Amino acid sequence: KAGVTQTPRYLIKTRGQQVTLSCSPISGHRSVSWYQQTPGQGLQFLFEYFSETQRNKGNFPGRFSGRQFSNSRSEMNVSTLELGDSALYLCASSWGGARETQYFGPGTRLLVL
Amino acid sequence: QQQVKQSPQSLIVQKGGISIINCAYENTAFDYFPWYQQFPGKGPALLIAIRPDVSEKKEGRFTISFNKSAKQFSLHIMDSQPGDSATYFCAVSGGTSYGKLTFGQGTILTVHP
Numbered sequence: 001k002a003g004v005t006q007t008p009r010y011l012i013k014t015r016g017q018q019v020t021l022s023c024s025p026i027s028g029h030r031s032v033s034w035y036q037q038t039p040g041q042g043l044q045f046l047f048e049y050f051s052e053t054q055r056n057k058g059n060f061p062g063r064f065s066g067r068q069f070s071n072s073r074s075e076m077n078v079s080t081l082e083l084g085d086s087a088l089y090l091c092a093s094s095w096g097g098a099r100e101t102q103y104f105g106p107g108t109r110l111l112v113l
Numbered sequence: 114q115q116q117v118k119q120s121p122q123s124l125i126v127q128k129g130g131i132s133i134i135n136c137a138y139e140n141t142a143f144d145y146f147p148w149y150q151q152f153p154g155k156g157p158a159l160l161i162a163i164r165p166d167v168s169e170k171k172e173g174r175f176t177i178s179f180n181k182s183a184k185q186f187s188l189h190i191m192d193s194q195p196g197d198s199a200t201y202f203c204a205v206s207g208g209t210s211y212g213k214l215t216f217g218q219g220t221i222l223t224v225h226p
Contacts, residue, residue, distance in 0.1 A: 004156070033212040042219060043157070043202060048212025055211045090156050098211055099145035099164070104156030 002027065004093050004105035012111045018079040021108045025072050025093030031055075032074040033102060034066060037088040049074055050096050078110075086112045116140060119203050119217025127225050132190040134220045136203035139184070143207035146179065147214070148188045151200045160201070161188070193224045 005024045013019050025032050033056075034046040045058040049068035066076040072093075078085055088109050092102035118137045126132050136146075147162035163170045163177040163186065170177045176189040190197055200221050204214040 031212050033214075035214075043214075043216040045213045045215065050211065056213050058213070092156075092214075094212070096211070098209060099206060101147070101159050101162070102212075102214060104149075104158065106154070106156050 004091060004103055006089075006091055006105040006108050008108060009106065010109045010111075012113065013081050014113050015081055015083060017081050018077060019081060019110060020075055020077045021089055021091075021110075023074045023076075023091035023093075023105060025074070025091075026103055029093035029095055029103075030072050031094045031096040031100075032068060032072065033092045033094075034074070034076050035090045035092065036060075037090055037107070038086075043090070046076065081112045083112050086110060116215050117203060117205055117217040119220060121220060122218065123221040123223070125223045125225065126193050128193065128195060130193050130224075132193045132197070132222055132224070133187060134201055134203070134222075135185065135187045136205075136217050137183075137185045138205050140205075140207065141184065143205040143215075145206040146177070146186050147204050147206075148175075148177065149202045149204060149216075151202065151219075157202060190222075193222075195224045195226050198222055198224050 007022045031050045033048040048056040052068045063079045068074045088107040090107045092104045094100040094102045148160045149157035150160045151157040161175045174191045179186045200219045203217040
């Protein structure tokens with residue numbers, strides 16, 4: 001079974017631009033969670049989608065948004081990029097229950113100049 | 114407020130030794146405690162997880178010890194190997210907090226041959 005895939009793997013943007021990242025979950029998984037990983041803050045939860053609905057949200061500004069499609073693929077968007085948004089963005093998929101294993105993709109490395 | 118405190122930040126052990134990483138949490142509502150392993154350039158991968166109804170869980174060389182009253186849990190890696198060199202994260206989740214893992218800051222483990 002194919003794992004979680006994320007595209008693109010690397011991105012370079014400049015301040016003020018916006019960016020869209022994509023995540024394809026493991027086949028059959030209906031939950032997709034997004035995390036930001038930085039050396040200073042570690043792994044922080046952004047939001048989670050299940051059956052096209054956002055069920056949970058972390059403490060990030062409204063510039064960070066996401067959506068999920070009917071095939072469970074998910075996208076996250078960051079508008080008006082700031083230097084501090086440089087990070088590894090990870091998505092993880094699971095069946096959707098509260099205490100299930102989350103399977104992570106390799107991440108998208110975003111550099112904001 | 115840091116909900117999960119992980120220690121040590123880094124750990125160096127000799128091949129064949131025991132590696133021990135500790136985590137402490139605040140919220141008694143947490144009821145799912147996984148450990149993730151992350152290699153450079155990869156997303157985190159589940160290593161082992163425990164629920165609070167047991168005090169210990171062993172899978173191969175990896176053991177989780179859980180102390181509910183102290184709100185602490187730890188990862189023990191027996192017979193540590195150079196291939197175990199990676200970053201380890203503890204995480205917590207609970208209740209109806211769907212899709213959200215709260216991670217510790219991570220421990221960089223180096224196993225010398």
